Amino acid sequence: MPPEYIPTEIEKKWQERWAADHLYEVEESDPRPKWYALTMFPYTSGDLHIGHWYAMAPSDVHARFKRMQGYKVLHPMGFDAFGLPAENAAIKRGIQPRKWTMDNVENMRRQLKSIGAVYDWRREAITCVPEYYRWTQWLFLQLYKGGLAYRAKAPANWCPSCQTVLANEQVKDGQCERCDTPVTHRDLEQWFLRITNYAEELLRHDGIEWPERIKIMQRNWIGRSEGAELSFDISHLGLPEKDLRVFTTRPDTVYGVTFMVLAPEHPLVPALTAPQRRAEVEAYVESARRETEIQRLSTEREKTGVALGTEAVVPFNGRRVPLLIADYVLLGYGTGVVMGVPAHDQRDFDFAKKYGLPIPIVIAPPDWNGKDLTEAYVAEGTMVNSGPFEGTPSEQGKAAVAEYAQQKGWGGPKVSYRLRDWLISRQRYWGAPIPIVYCPHCGTVPVPETELPVLLPDEAEFKPTGESPLKYVQGFVSTRCPQCGHPAQRETDTMDTFICSSWYFLRYTSPGYDKGAWDPERMHHWMPVDQYTGGAEHATMHLLYARFFTKALRDLGLVSCDEPFLRLFNQGTIVLGHHKMSKSRGNVVTPDVYVGEHGADAVRMYLMFLGPWEHGGEWNDAGLNGVVRWLNRVWRLALEDSSVLGSVVSSEEARRALLRVTHQTIRRVTQDLETFQFNTMVAALMEFTNYLGQVWQDRTADKELWHFARDTLLLLLAPSTPHLAEELWVRTGHTYSIHSQPFPTWDDTLAAEEQITLVIQVNGRLRDRVTVPASIPEARAKELALSQEKVQPHVAGKQVEKVVYVPGRLVNIVVR
């Protein structure tokens, strides 16, 4: 009787052995080619759920596969540890955020180790420890010195529940990305990073293999529009500003402008408001400010606005047009002012109808009969009532008008982006303090690098006041100006945690390095990341920020690559009750129970077998049994006493068949691993096991051949079920460790089919199948097909029109 498969025992044993032998620690001096395999690090929520495993187990399998293929694989792990939940725990349960977070780290590290992954734990990075955020602050200072960080007062997205501002990327459908609370607006002095400087480069995804979907999302997010900036004269109002500039994608319609609309928050609104209009305008501005993002962005709502009582002059035709404000105009896009062309823009059309403004047609539809429009005509046409451009096709008119404007000094061609600068200030406690001091004499002064880190004080009141809790920590706020030594105050906002995760992949290359954020040589050695895996929900947040950071740091001479992540794969999400698992929602399934019962190997395998990795899906453990049963079969089969095969002389045919199936399996498994098609890889391994079971039962393999096939199975299993494979490898008389063995390679000649099933159709309908040599000549195949008994009734008495032959597949007899 072979011993029983007790996963928990062997898993514990091998995990300890691998750690003791430093099996998965990688050194730069290792001469093998490098492979940097990275999985998005988890947030320190407290418990690893099955969704985390779904992200991490298959990516570890891929990393292990690369390892066996001869790469030295850097596959690090760490913790995204700053963030609001730690603060909420402090408020709710009176636990200090640091303690709450570090306890979670302890627990999650233990859970992560149970996966049996190749993580090199010496390289662990935890973003909330001073040794890490010291360099987060240092990087902020480099960006500041490079002119990429600035402070400005602007209306910011405000989450009333989180009591902090949010970046645009963190607002989804007008709601806070974290807590789904409707977002409002606040005017605050905030720190921004100039991601817009990189808009054009971020649009290009040169040299990186990313899913098309993610690239499209990023392109949509950046939102490049070509058009013109045109100026409208307001010099007659006697203000310091002599013109109002607008961005438009339709400069060809400028002769149709009949009004202009400013965003209610536009700084020129007070100056442009006529005294008799002031009360109404102020009331409107106030109501617009109070609206939530959702109300304001609703496209269903009727357009509202008020007139300022002043006018601008369209320089192209001298028309005087009224100035208005309306909340459909956004301060943050373009110049915050739009030209109203009611005939050729539906929003302007609706607005003009409501307020009784004229709607002159300046782009004639091809079949225009001179009548008024019932809706805006937004398609191409011929320019009419357009001065020197009369008769120009509108498509050409766009560039022509922009060009003309440039000559006349009324503006010119312009590209505009939807992307805004990244707002990084947060009125929260649990984050990296922004290393800035405000001095009454010297103004905004960066903290000297030698004084970093600016330590986050442990004691703070977590009252949700809308201001950073740090504001009330006197010992933190009160400081001296690094320049003049006079009493000064520290910035009390902390940084968006997405800053911390914008460079963690760089820190992994040289953990513990204390002369900089990373060791330039080691960073250069490992970067860029060869394979990144993680959820698609980060398309326009983390993935965009990390690319921006890399490019900005490259321009500051700190990073040696243009892109951080060469290849990207997005696994799907495991949901429960149609919701993403999250601790706050309370729908988490912990893997610990399954691991305790069936072992990590079975859970790893099952997660891969569920379906295509990119799909994710509803969690259901019903099929786990099947994987457990199979692994037990593998166990028993591998440990069968092969000495009983000593007398077997396998036939040449059986020999070739086993070799063929083995090599075909190596090919299938290898190709599936390379393309992340884990589910079909598992199926291939199951089929191979079934086949070997049959071979064993029939005793058709001699001992040597059996050992070859069995060992191949173990080697192919090694990335997926590392513990089981190791145990069986050693038990079958091999030397530890299977994970230092090369991955099997296949021989196409041996894998080639000798016999094929030739499908015989009549008029495309299956009538028979015959087994024939793969090399069968076309004439013979057709002849064979026509002579088949089952084919006869379907061709008898009919005219054979033609016979289609697809080599290696089928013959289709077309009859009439």
Place this chain on the structure above:
RNA sequence: GCCCGGGUGGCGGAAUCGGCAGACGCGACGGACUUAAAAUCCGUUCCCCGGUGAGGGGGUGUGGGUUCGAGACCCACCCCGGGCACCA
């Protein structure tokens, strides 16, 4: 509204370049072993007609089309998921 994915048995899913639809597994049903159960092993399992056989017909969201041949390609539509959305 616009832009991406996707829709295949009771379930998860497979199907290379247009060539045997349903691999692999779950579940279910039947059987072997057992005093019994668990475990294990064997068989059946898309639907309909036919006798439970031989055989035939239908079938990959719906309706058309291209083709010797369509799950895959084209057109129109329905549904589901994701992204963007008053972006001038």
